[in-house]
Amino acid sequence: MIAWSPNEISRFRIKDFGDDGAVVYDIASGDTHAVDALAMELLQMLMERAPRTADSISADLARLLEGETEADVVDAVDRGLAQLQRLGLVLGSAH
């Protein structure tokens, strides 16, 4: 099981466009990336409480998205966490 935490958030400048997602500027590399809205929501959740597992995030997210089950959102959460990890916004550690 992997537990996820935000990583070096001060390294990034984030512009959140709500439902349109966000753009993230990596001050260290000078790269700019687009982040989808769900991934931004996951980052927000991790900034409020971390470390957390994907299962724990999925359970909370399913409650937030009324009508969705944990099984419905688990794939999307995995994809969102992978996106955040690829950009260096979150770090996973063995739990």
Place this chain on the structure above:
Amino acid sequence: MKVGDLSPDALRRQVGEGNLLIDLAPFVARLRCDVDSAVRNLASMYAAFSVLPSDHFADFHIQVMREPGLRRWYRPQARFFFDGQPSFTPLPSDQAFAMIEWGLNWCVAAHAHQYLIIHAAVIERDGRAALLPAPPGSGKSTLCAALVHRGWRLLSDELALIDMDTGQVCGMARPVNLKNESIDVLRAFAPEAVLTPPVPDTLKGTVSLMRPPLASVQRRREPAMPAWIVLPRYTAGSPPRLVAHNRARTSLLIAEQSFNYDIQGLRGFDALCAVLDRCECLQFTYGDLDDAVRAFDALAATH
């Protein structure tokens, strides 16, 4: 004194000696050129631009000169010089005026880093600017040329200069670069437009420059606040469709279409975000210029 106030001989002499300083606002370019066709086009395209005294400061020192040697008689070429240094490979001399235009664009894009520079057309109405960023072939310049003949002010068809302190966009109201089929399309749409004789077989195909409208040149010092980012896409036969475009993806596209975003660092990112904050982001698919004019009129009517 305007370029158009100079007699053909006086203009040829002044530009031949390298003493023609044109006030492009916000830049000044000093030009030297010995290619007659380019000087004639300069007279026509820049007629309404002010000429500055020859001892005035110039941001860019540009020469487009005929190449020496035997080729001069059987296949004449001209070369672009920046600050006295040859900057690009020579091209056929009938492309000399286009070289001045392309070279000026390069000068600005490569040096004017006080601005965030986006590869985009910019037009304005009632103080609000529309940025039309797009890769070549999207119909950006054709759309821009059409709209500036129907009530929109031209700021630029190539370079949006974003002032990173104020967020306003500047342009130089320079000639609009038309290519291939768009030349005849524009002639049919706006018969009053003044175009240079088409030059075939350039790297961009057949090119012709369109004289900027007088009112746009007269107001070229006046910046505007961006209100819309419109991504144009010409599709033959398509009905007009103006739909919202994802703002995060628009941000990335603007960054990609910028000439100097990479060197601006965090300041460039903040300036980009500030522009996005002010703008409605739209994708515009069109197949007819009259439809496009109506769609942009409706856009301008929104508050």
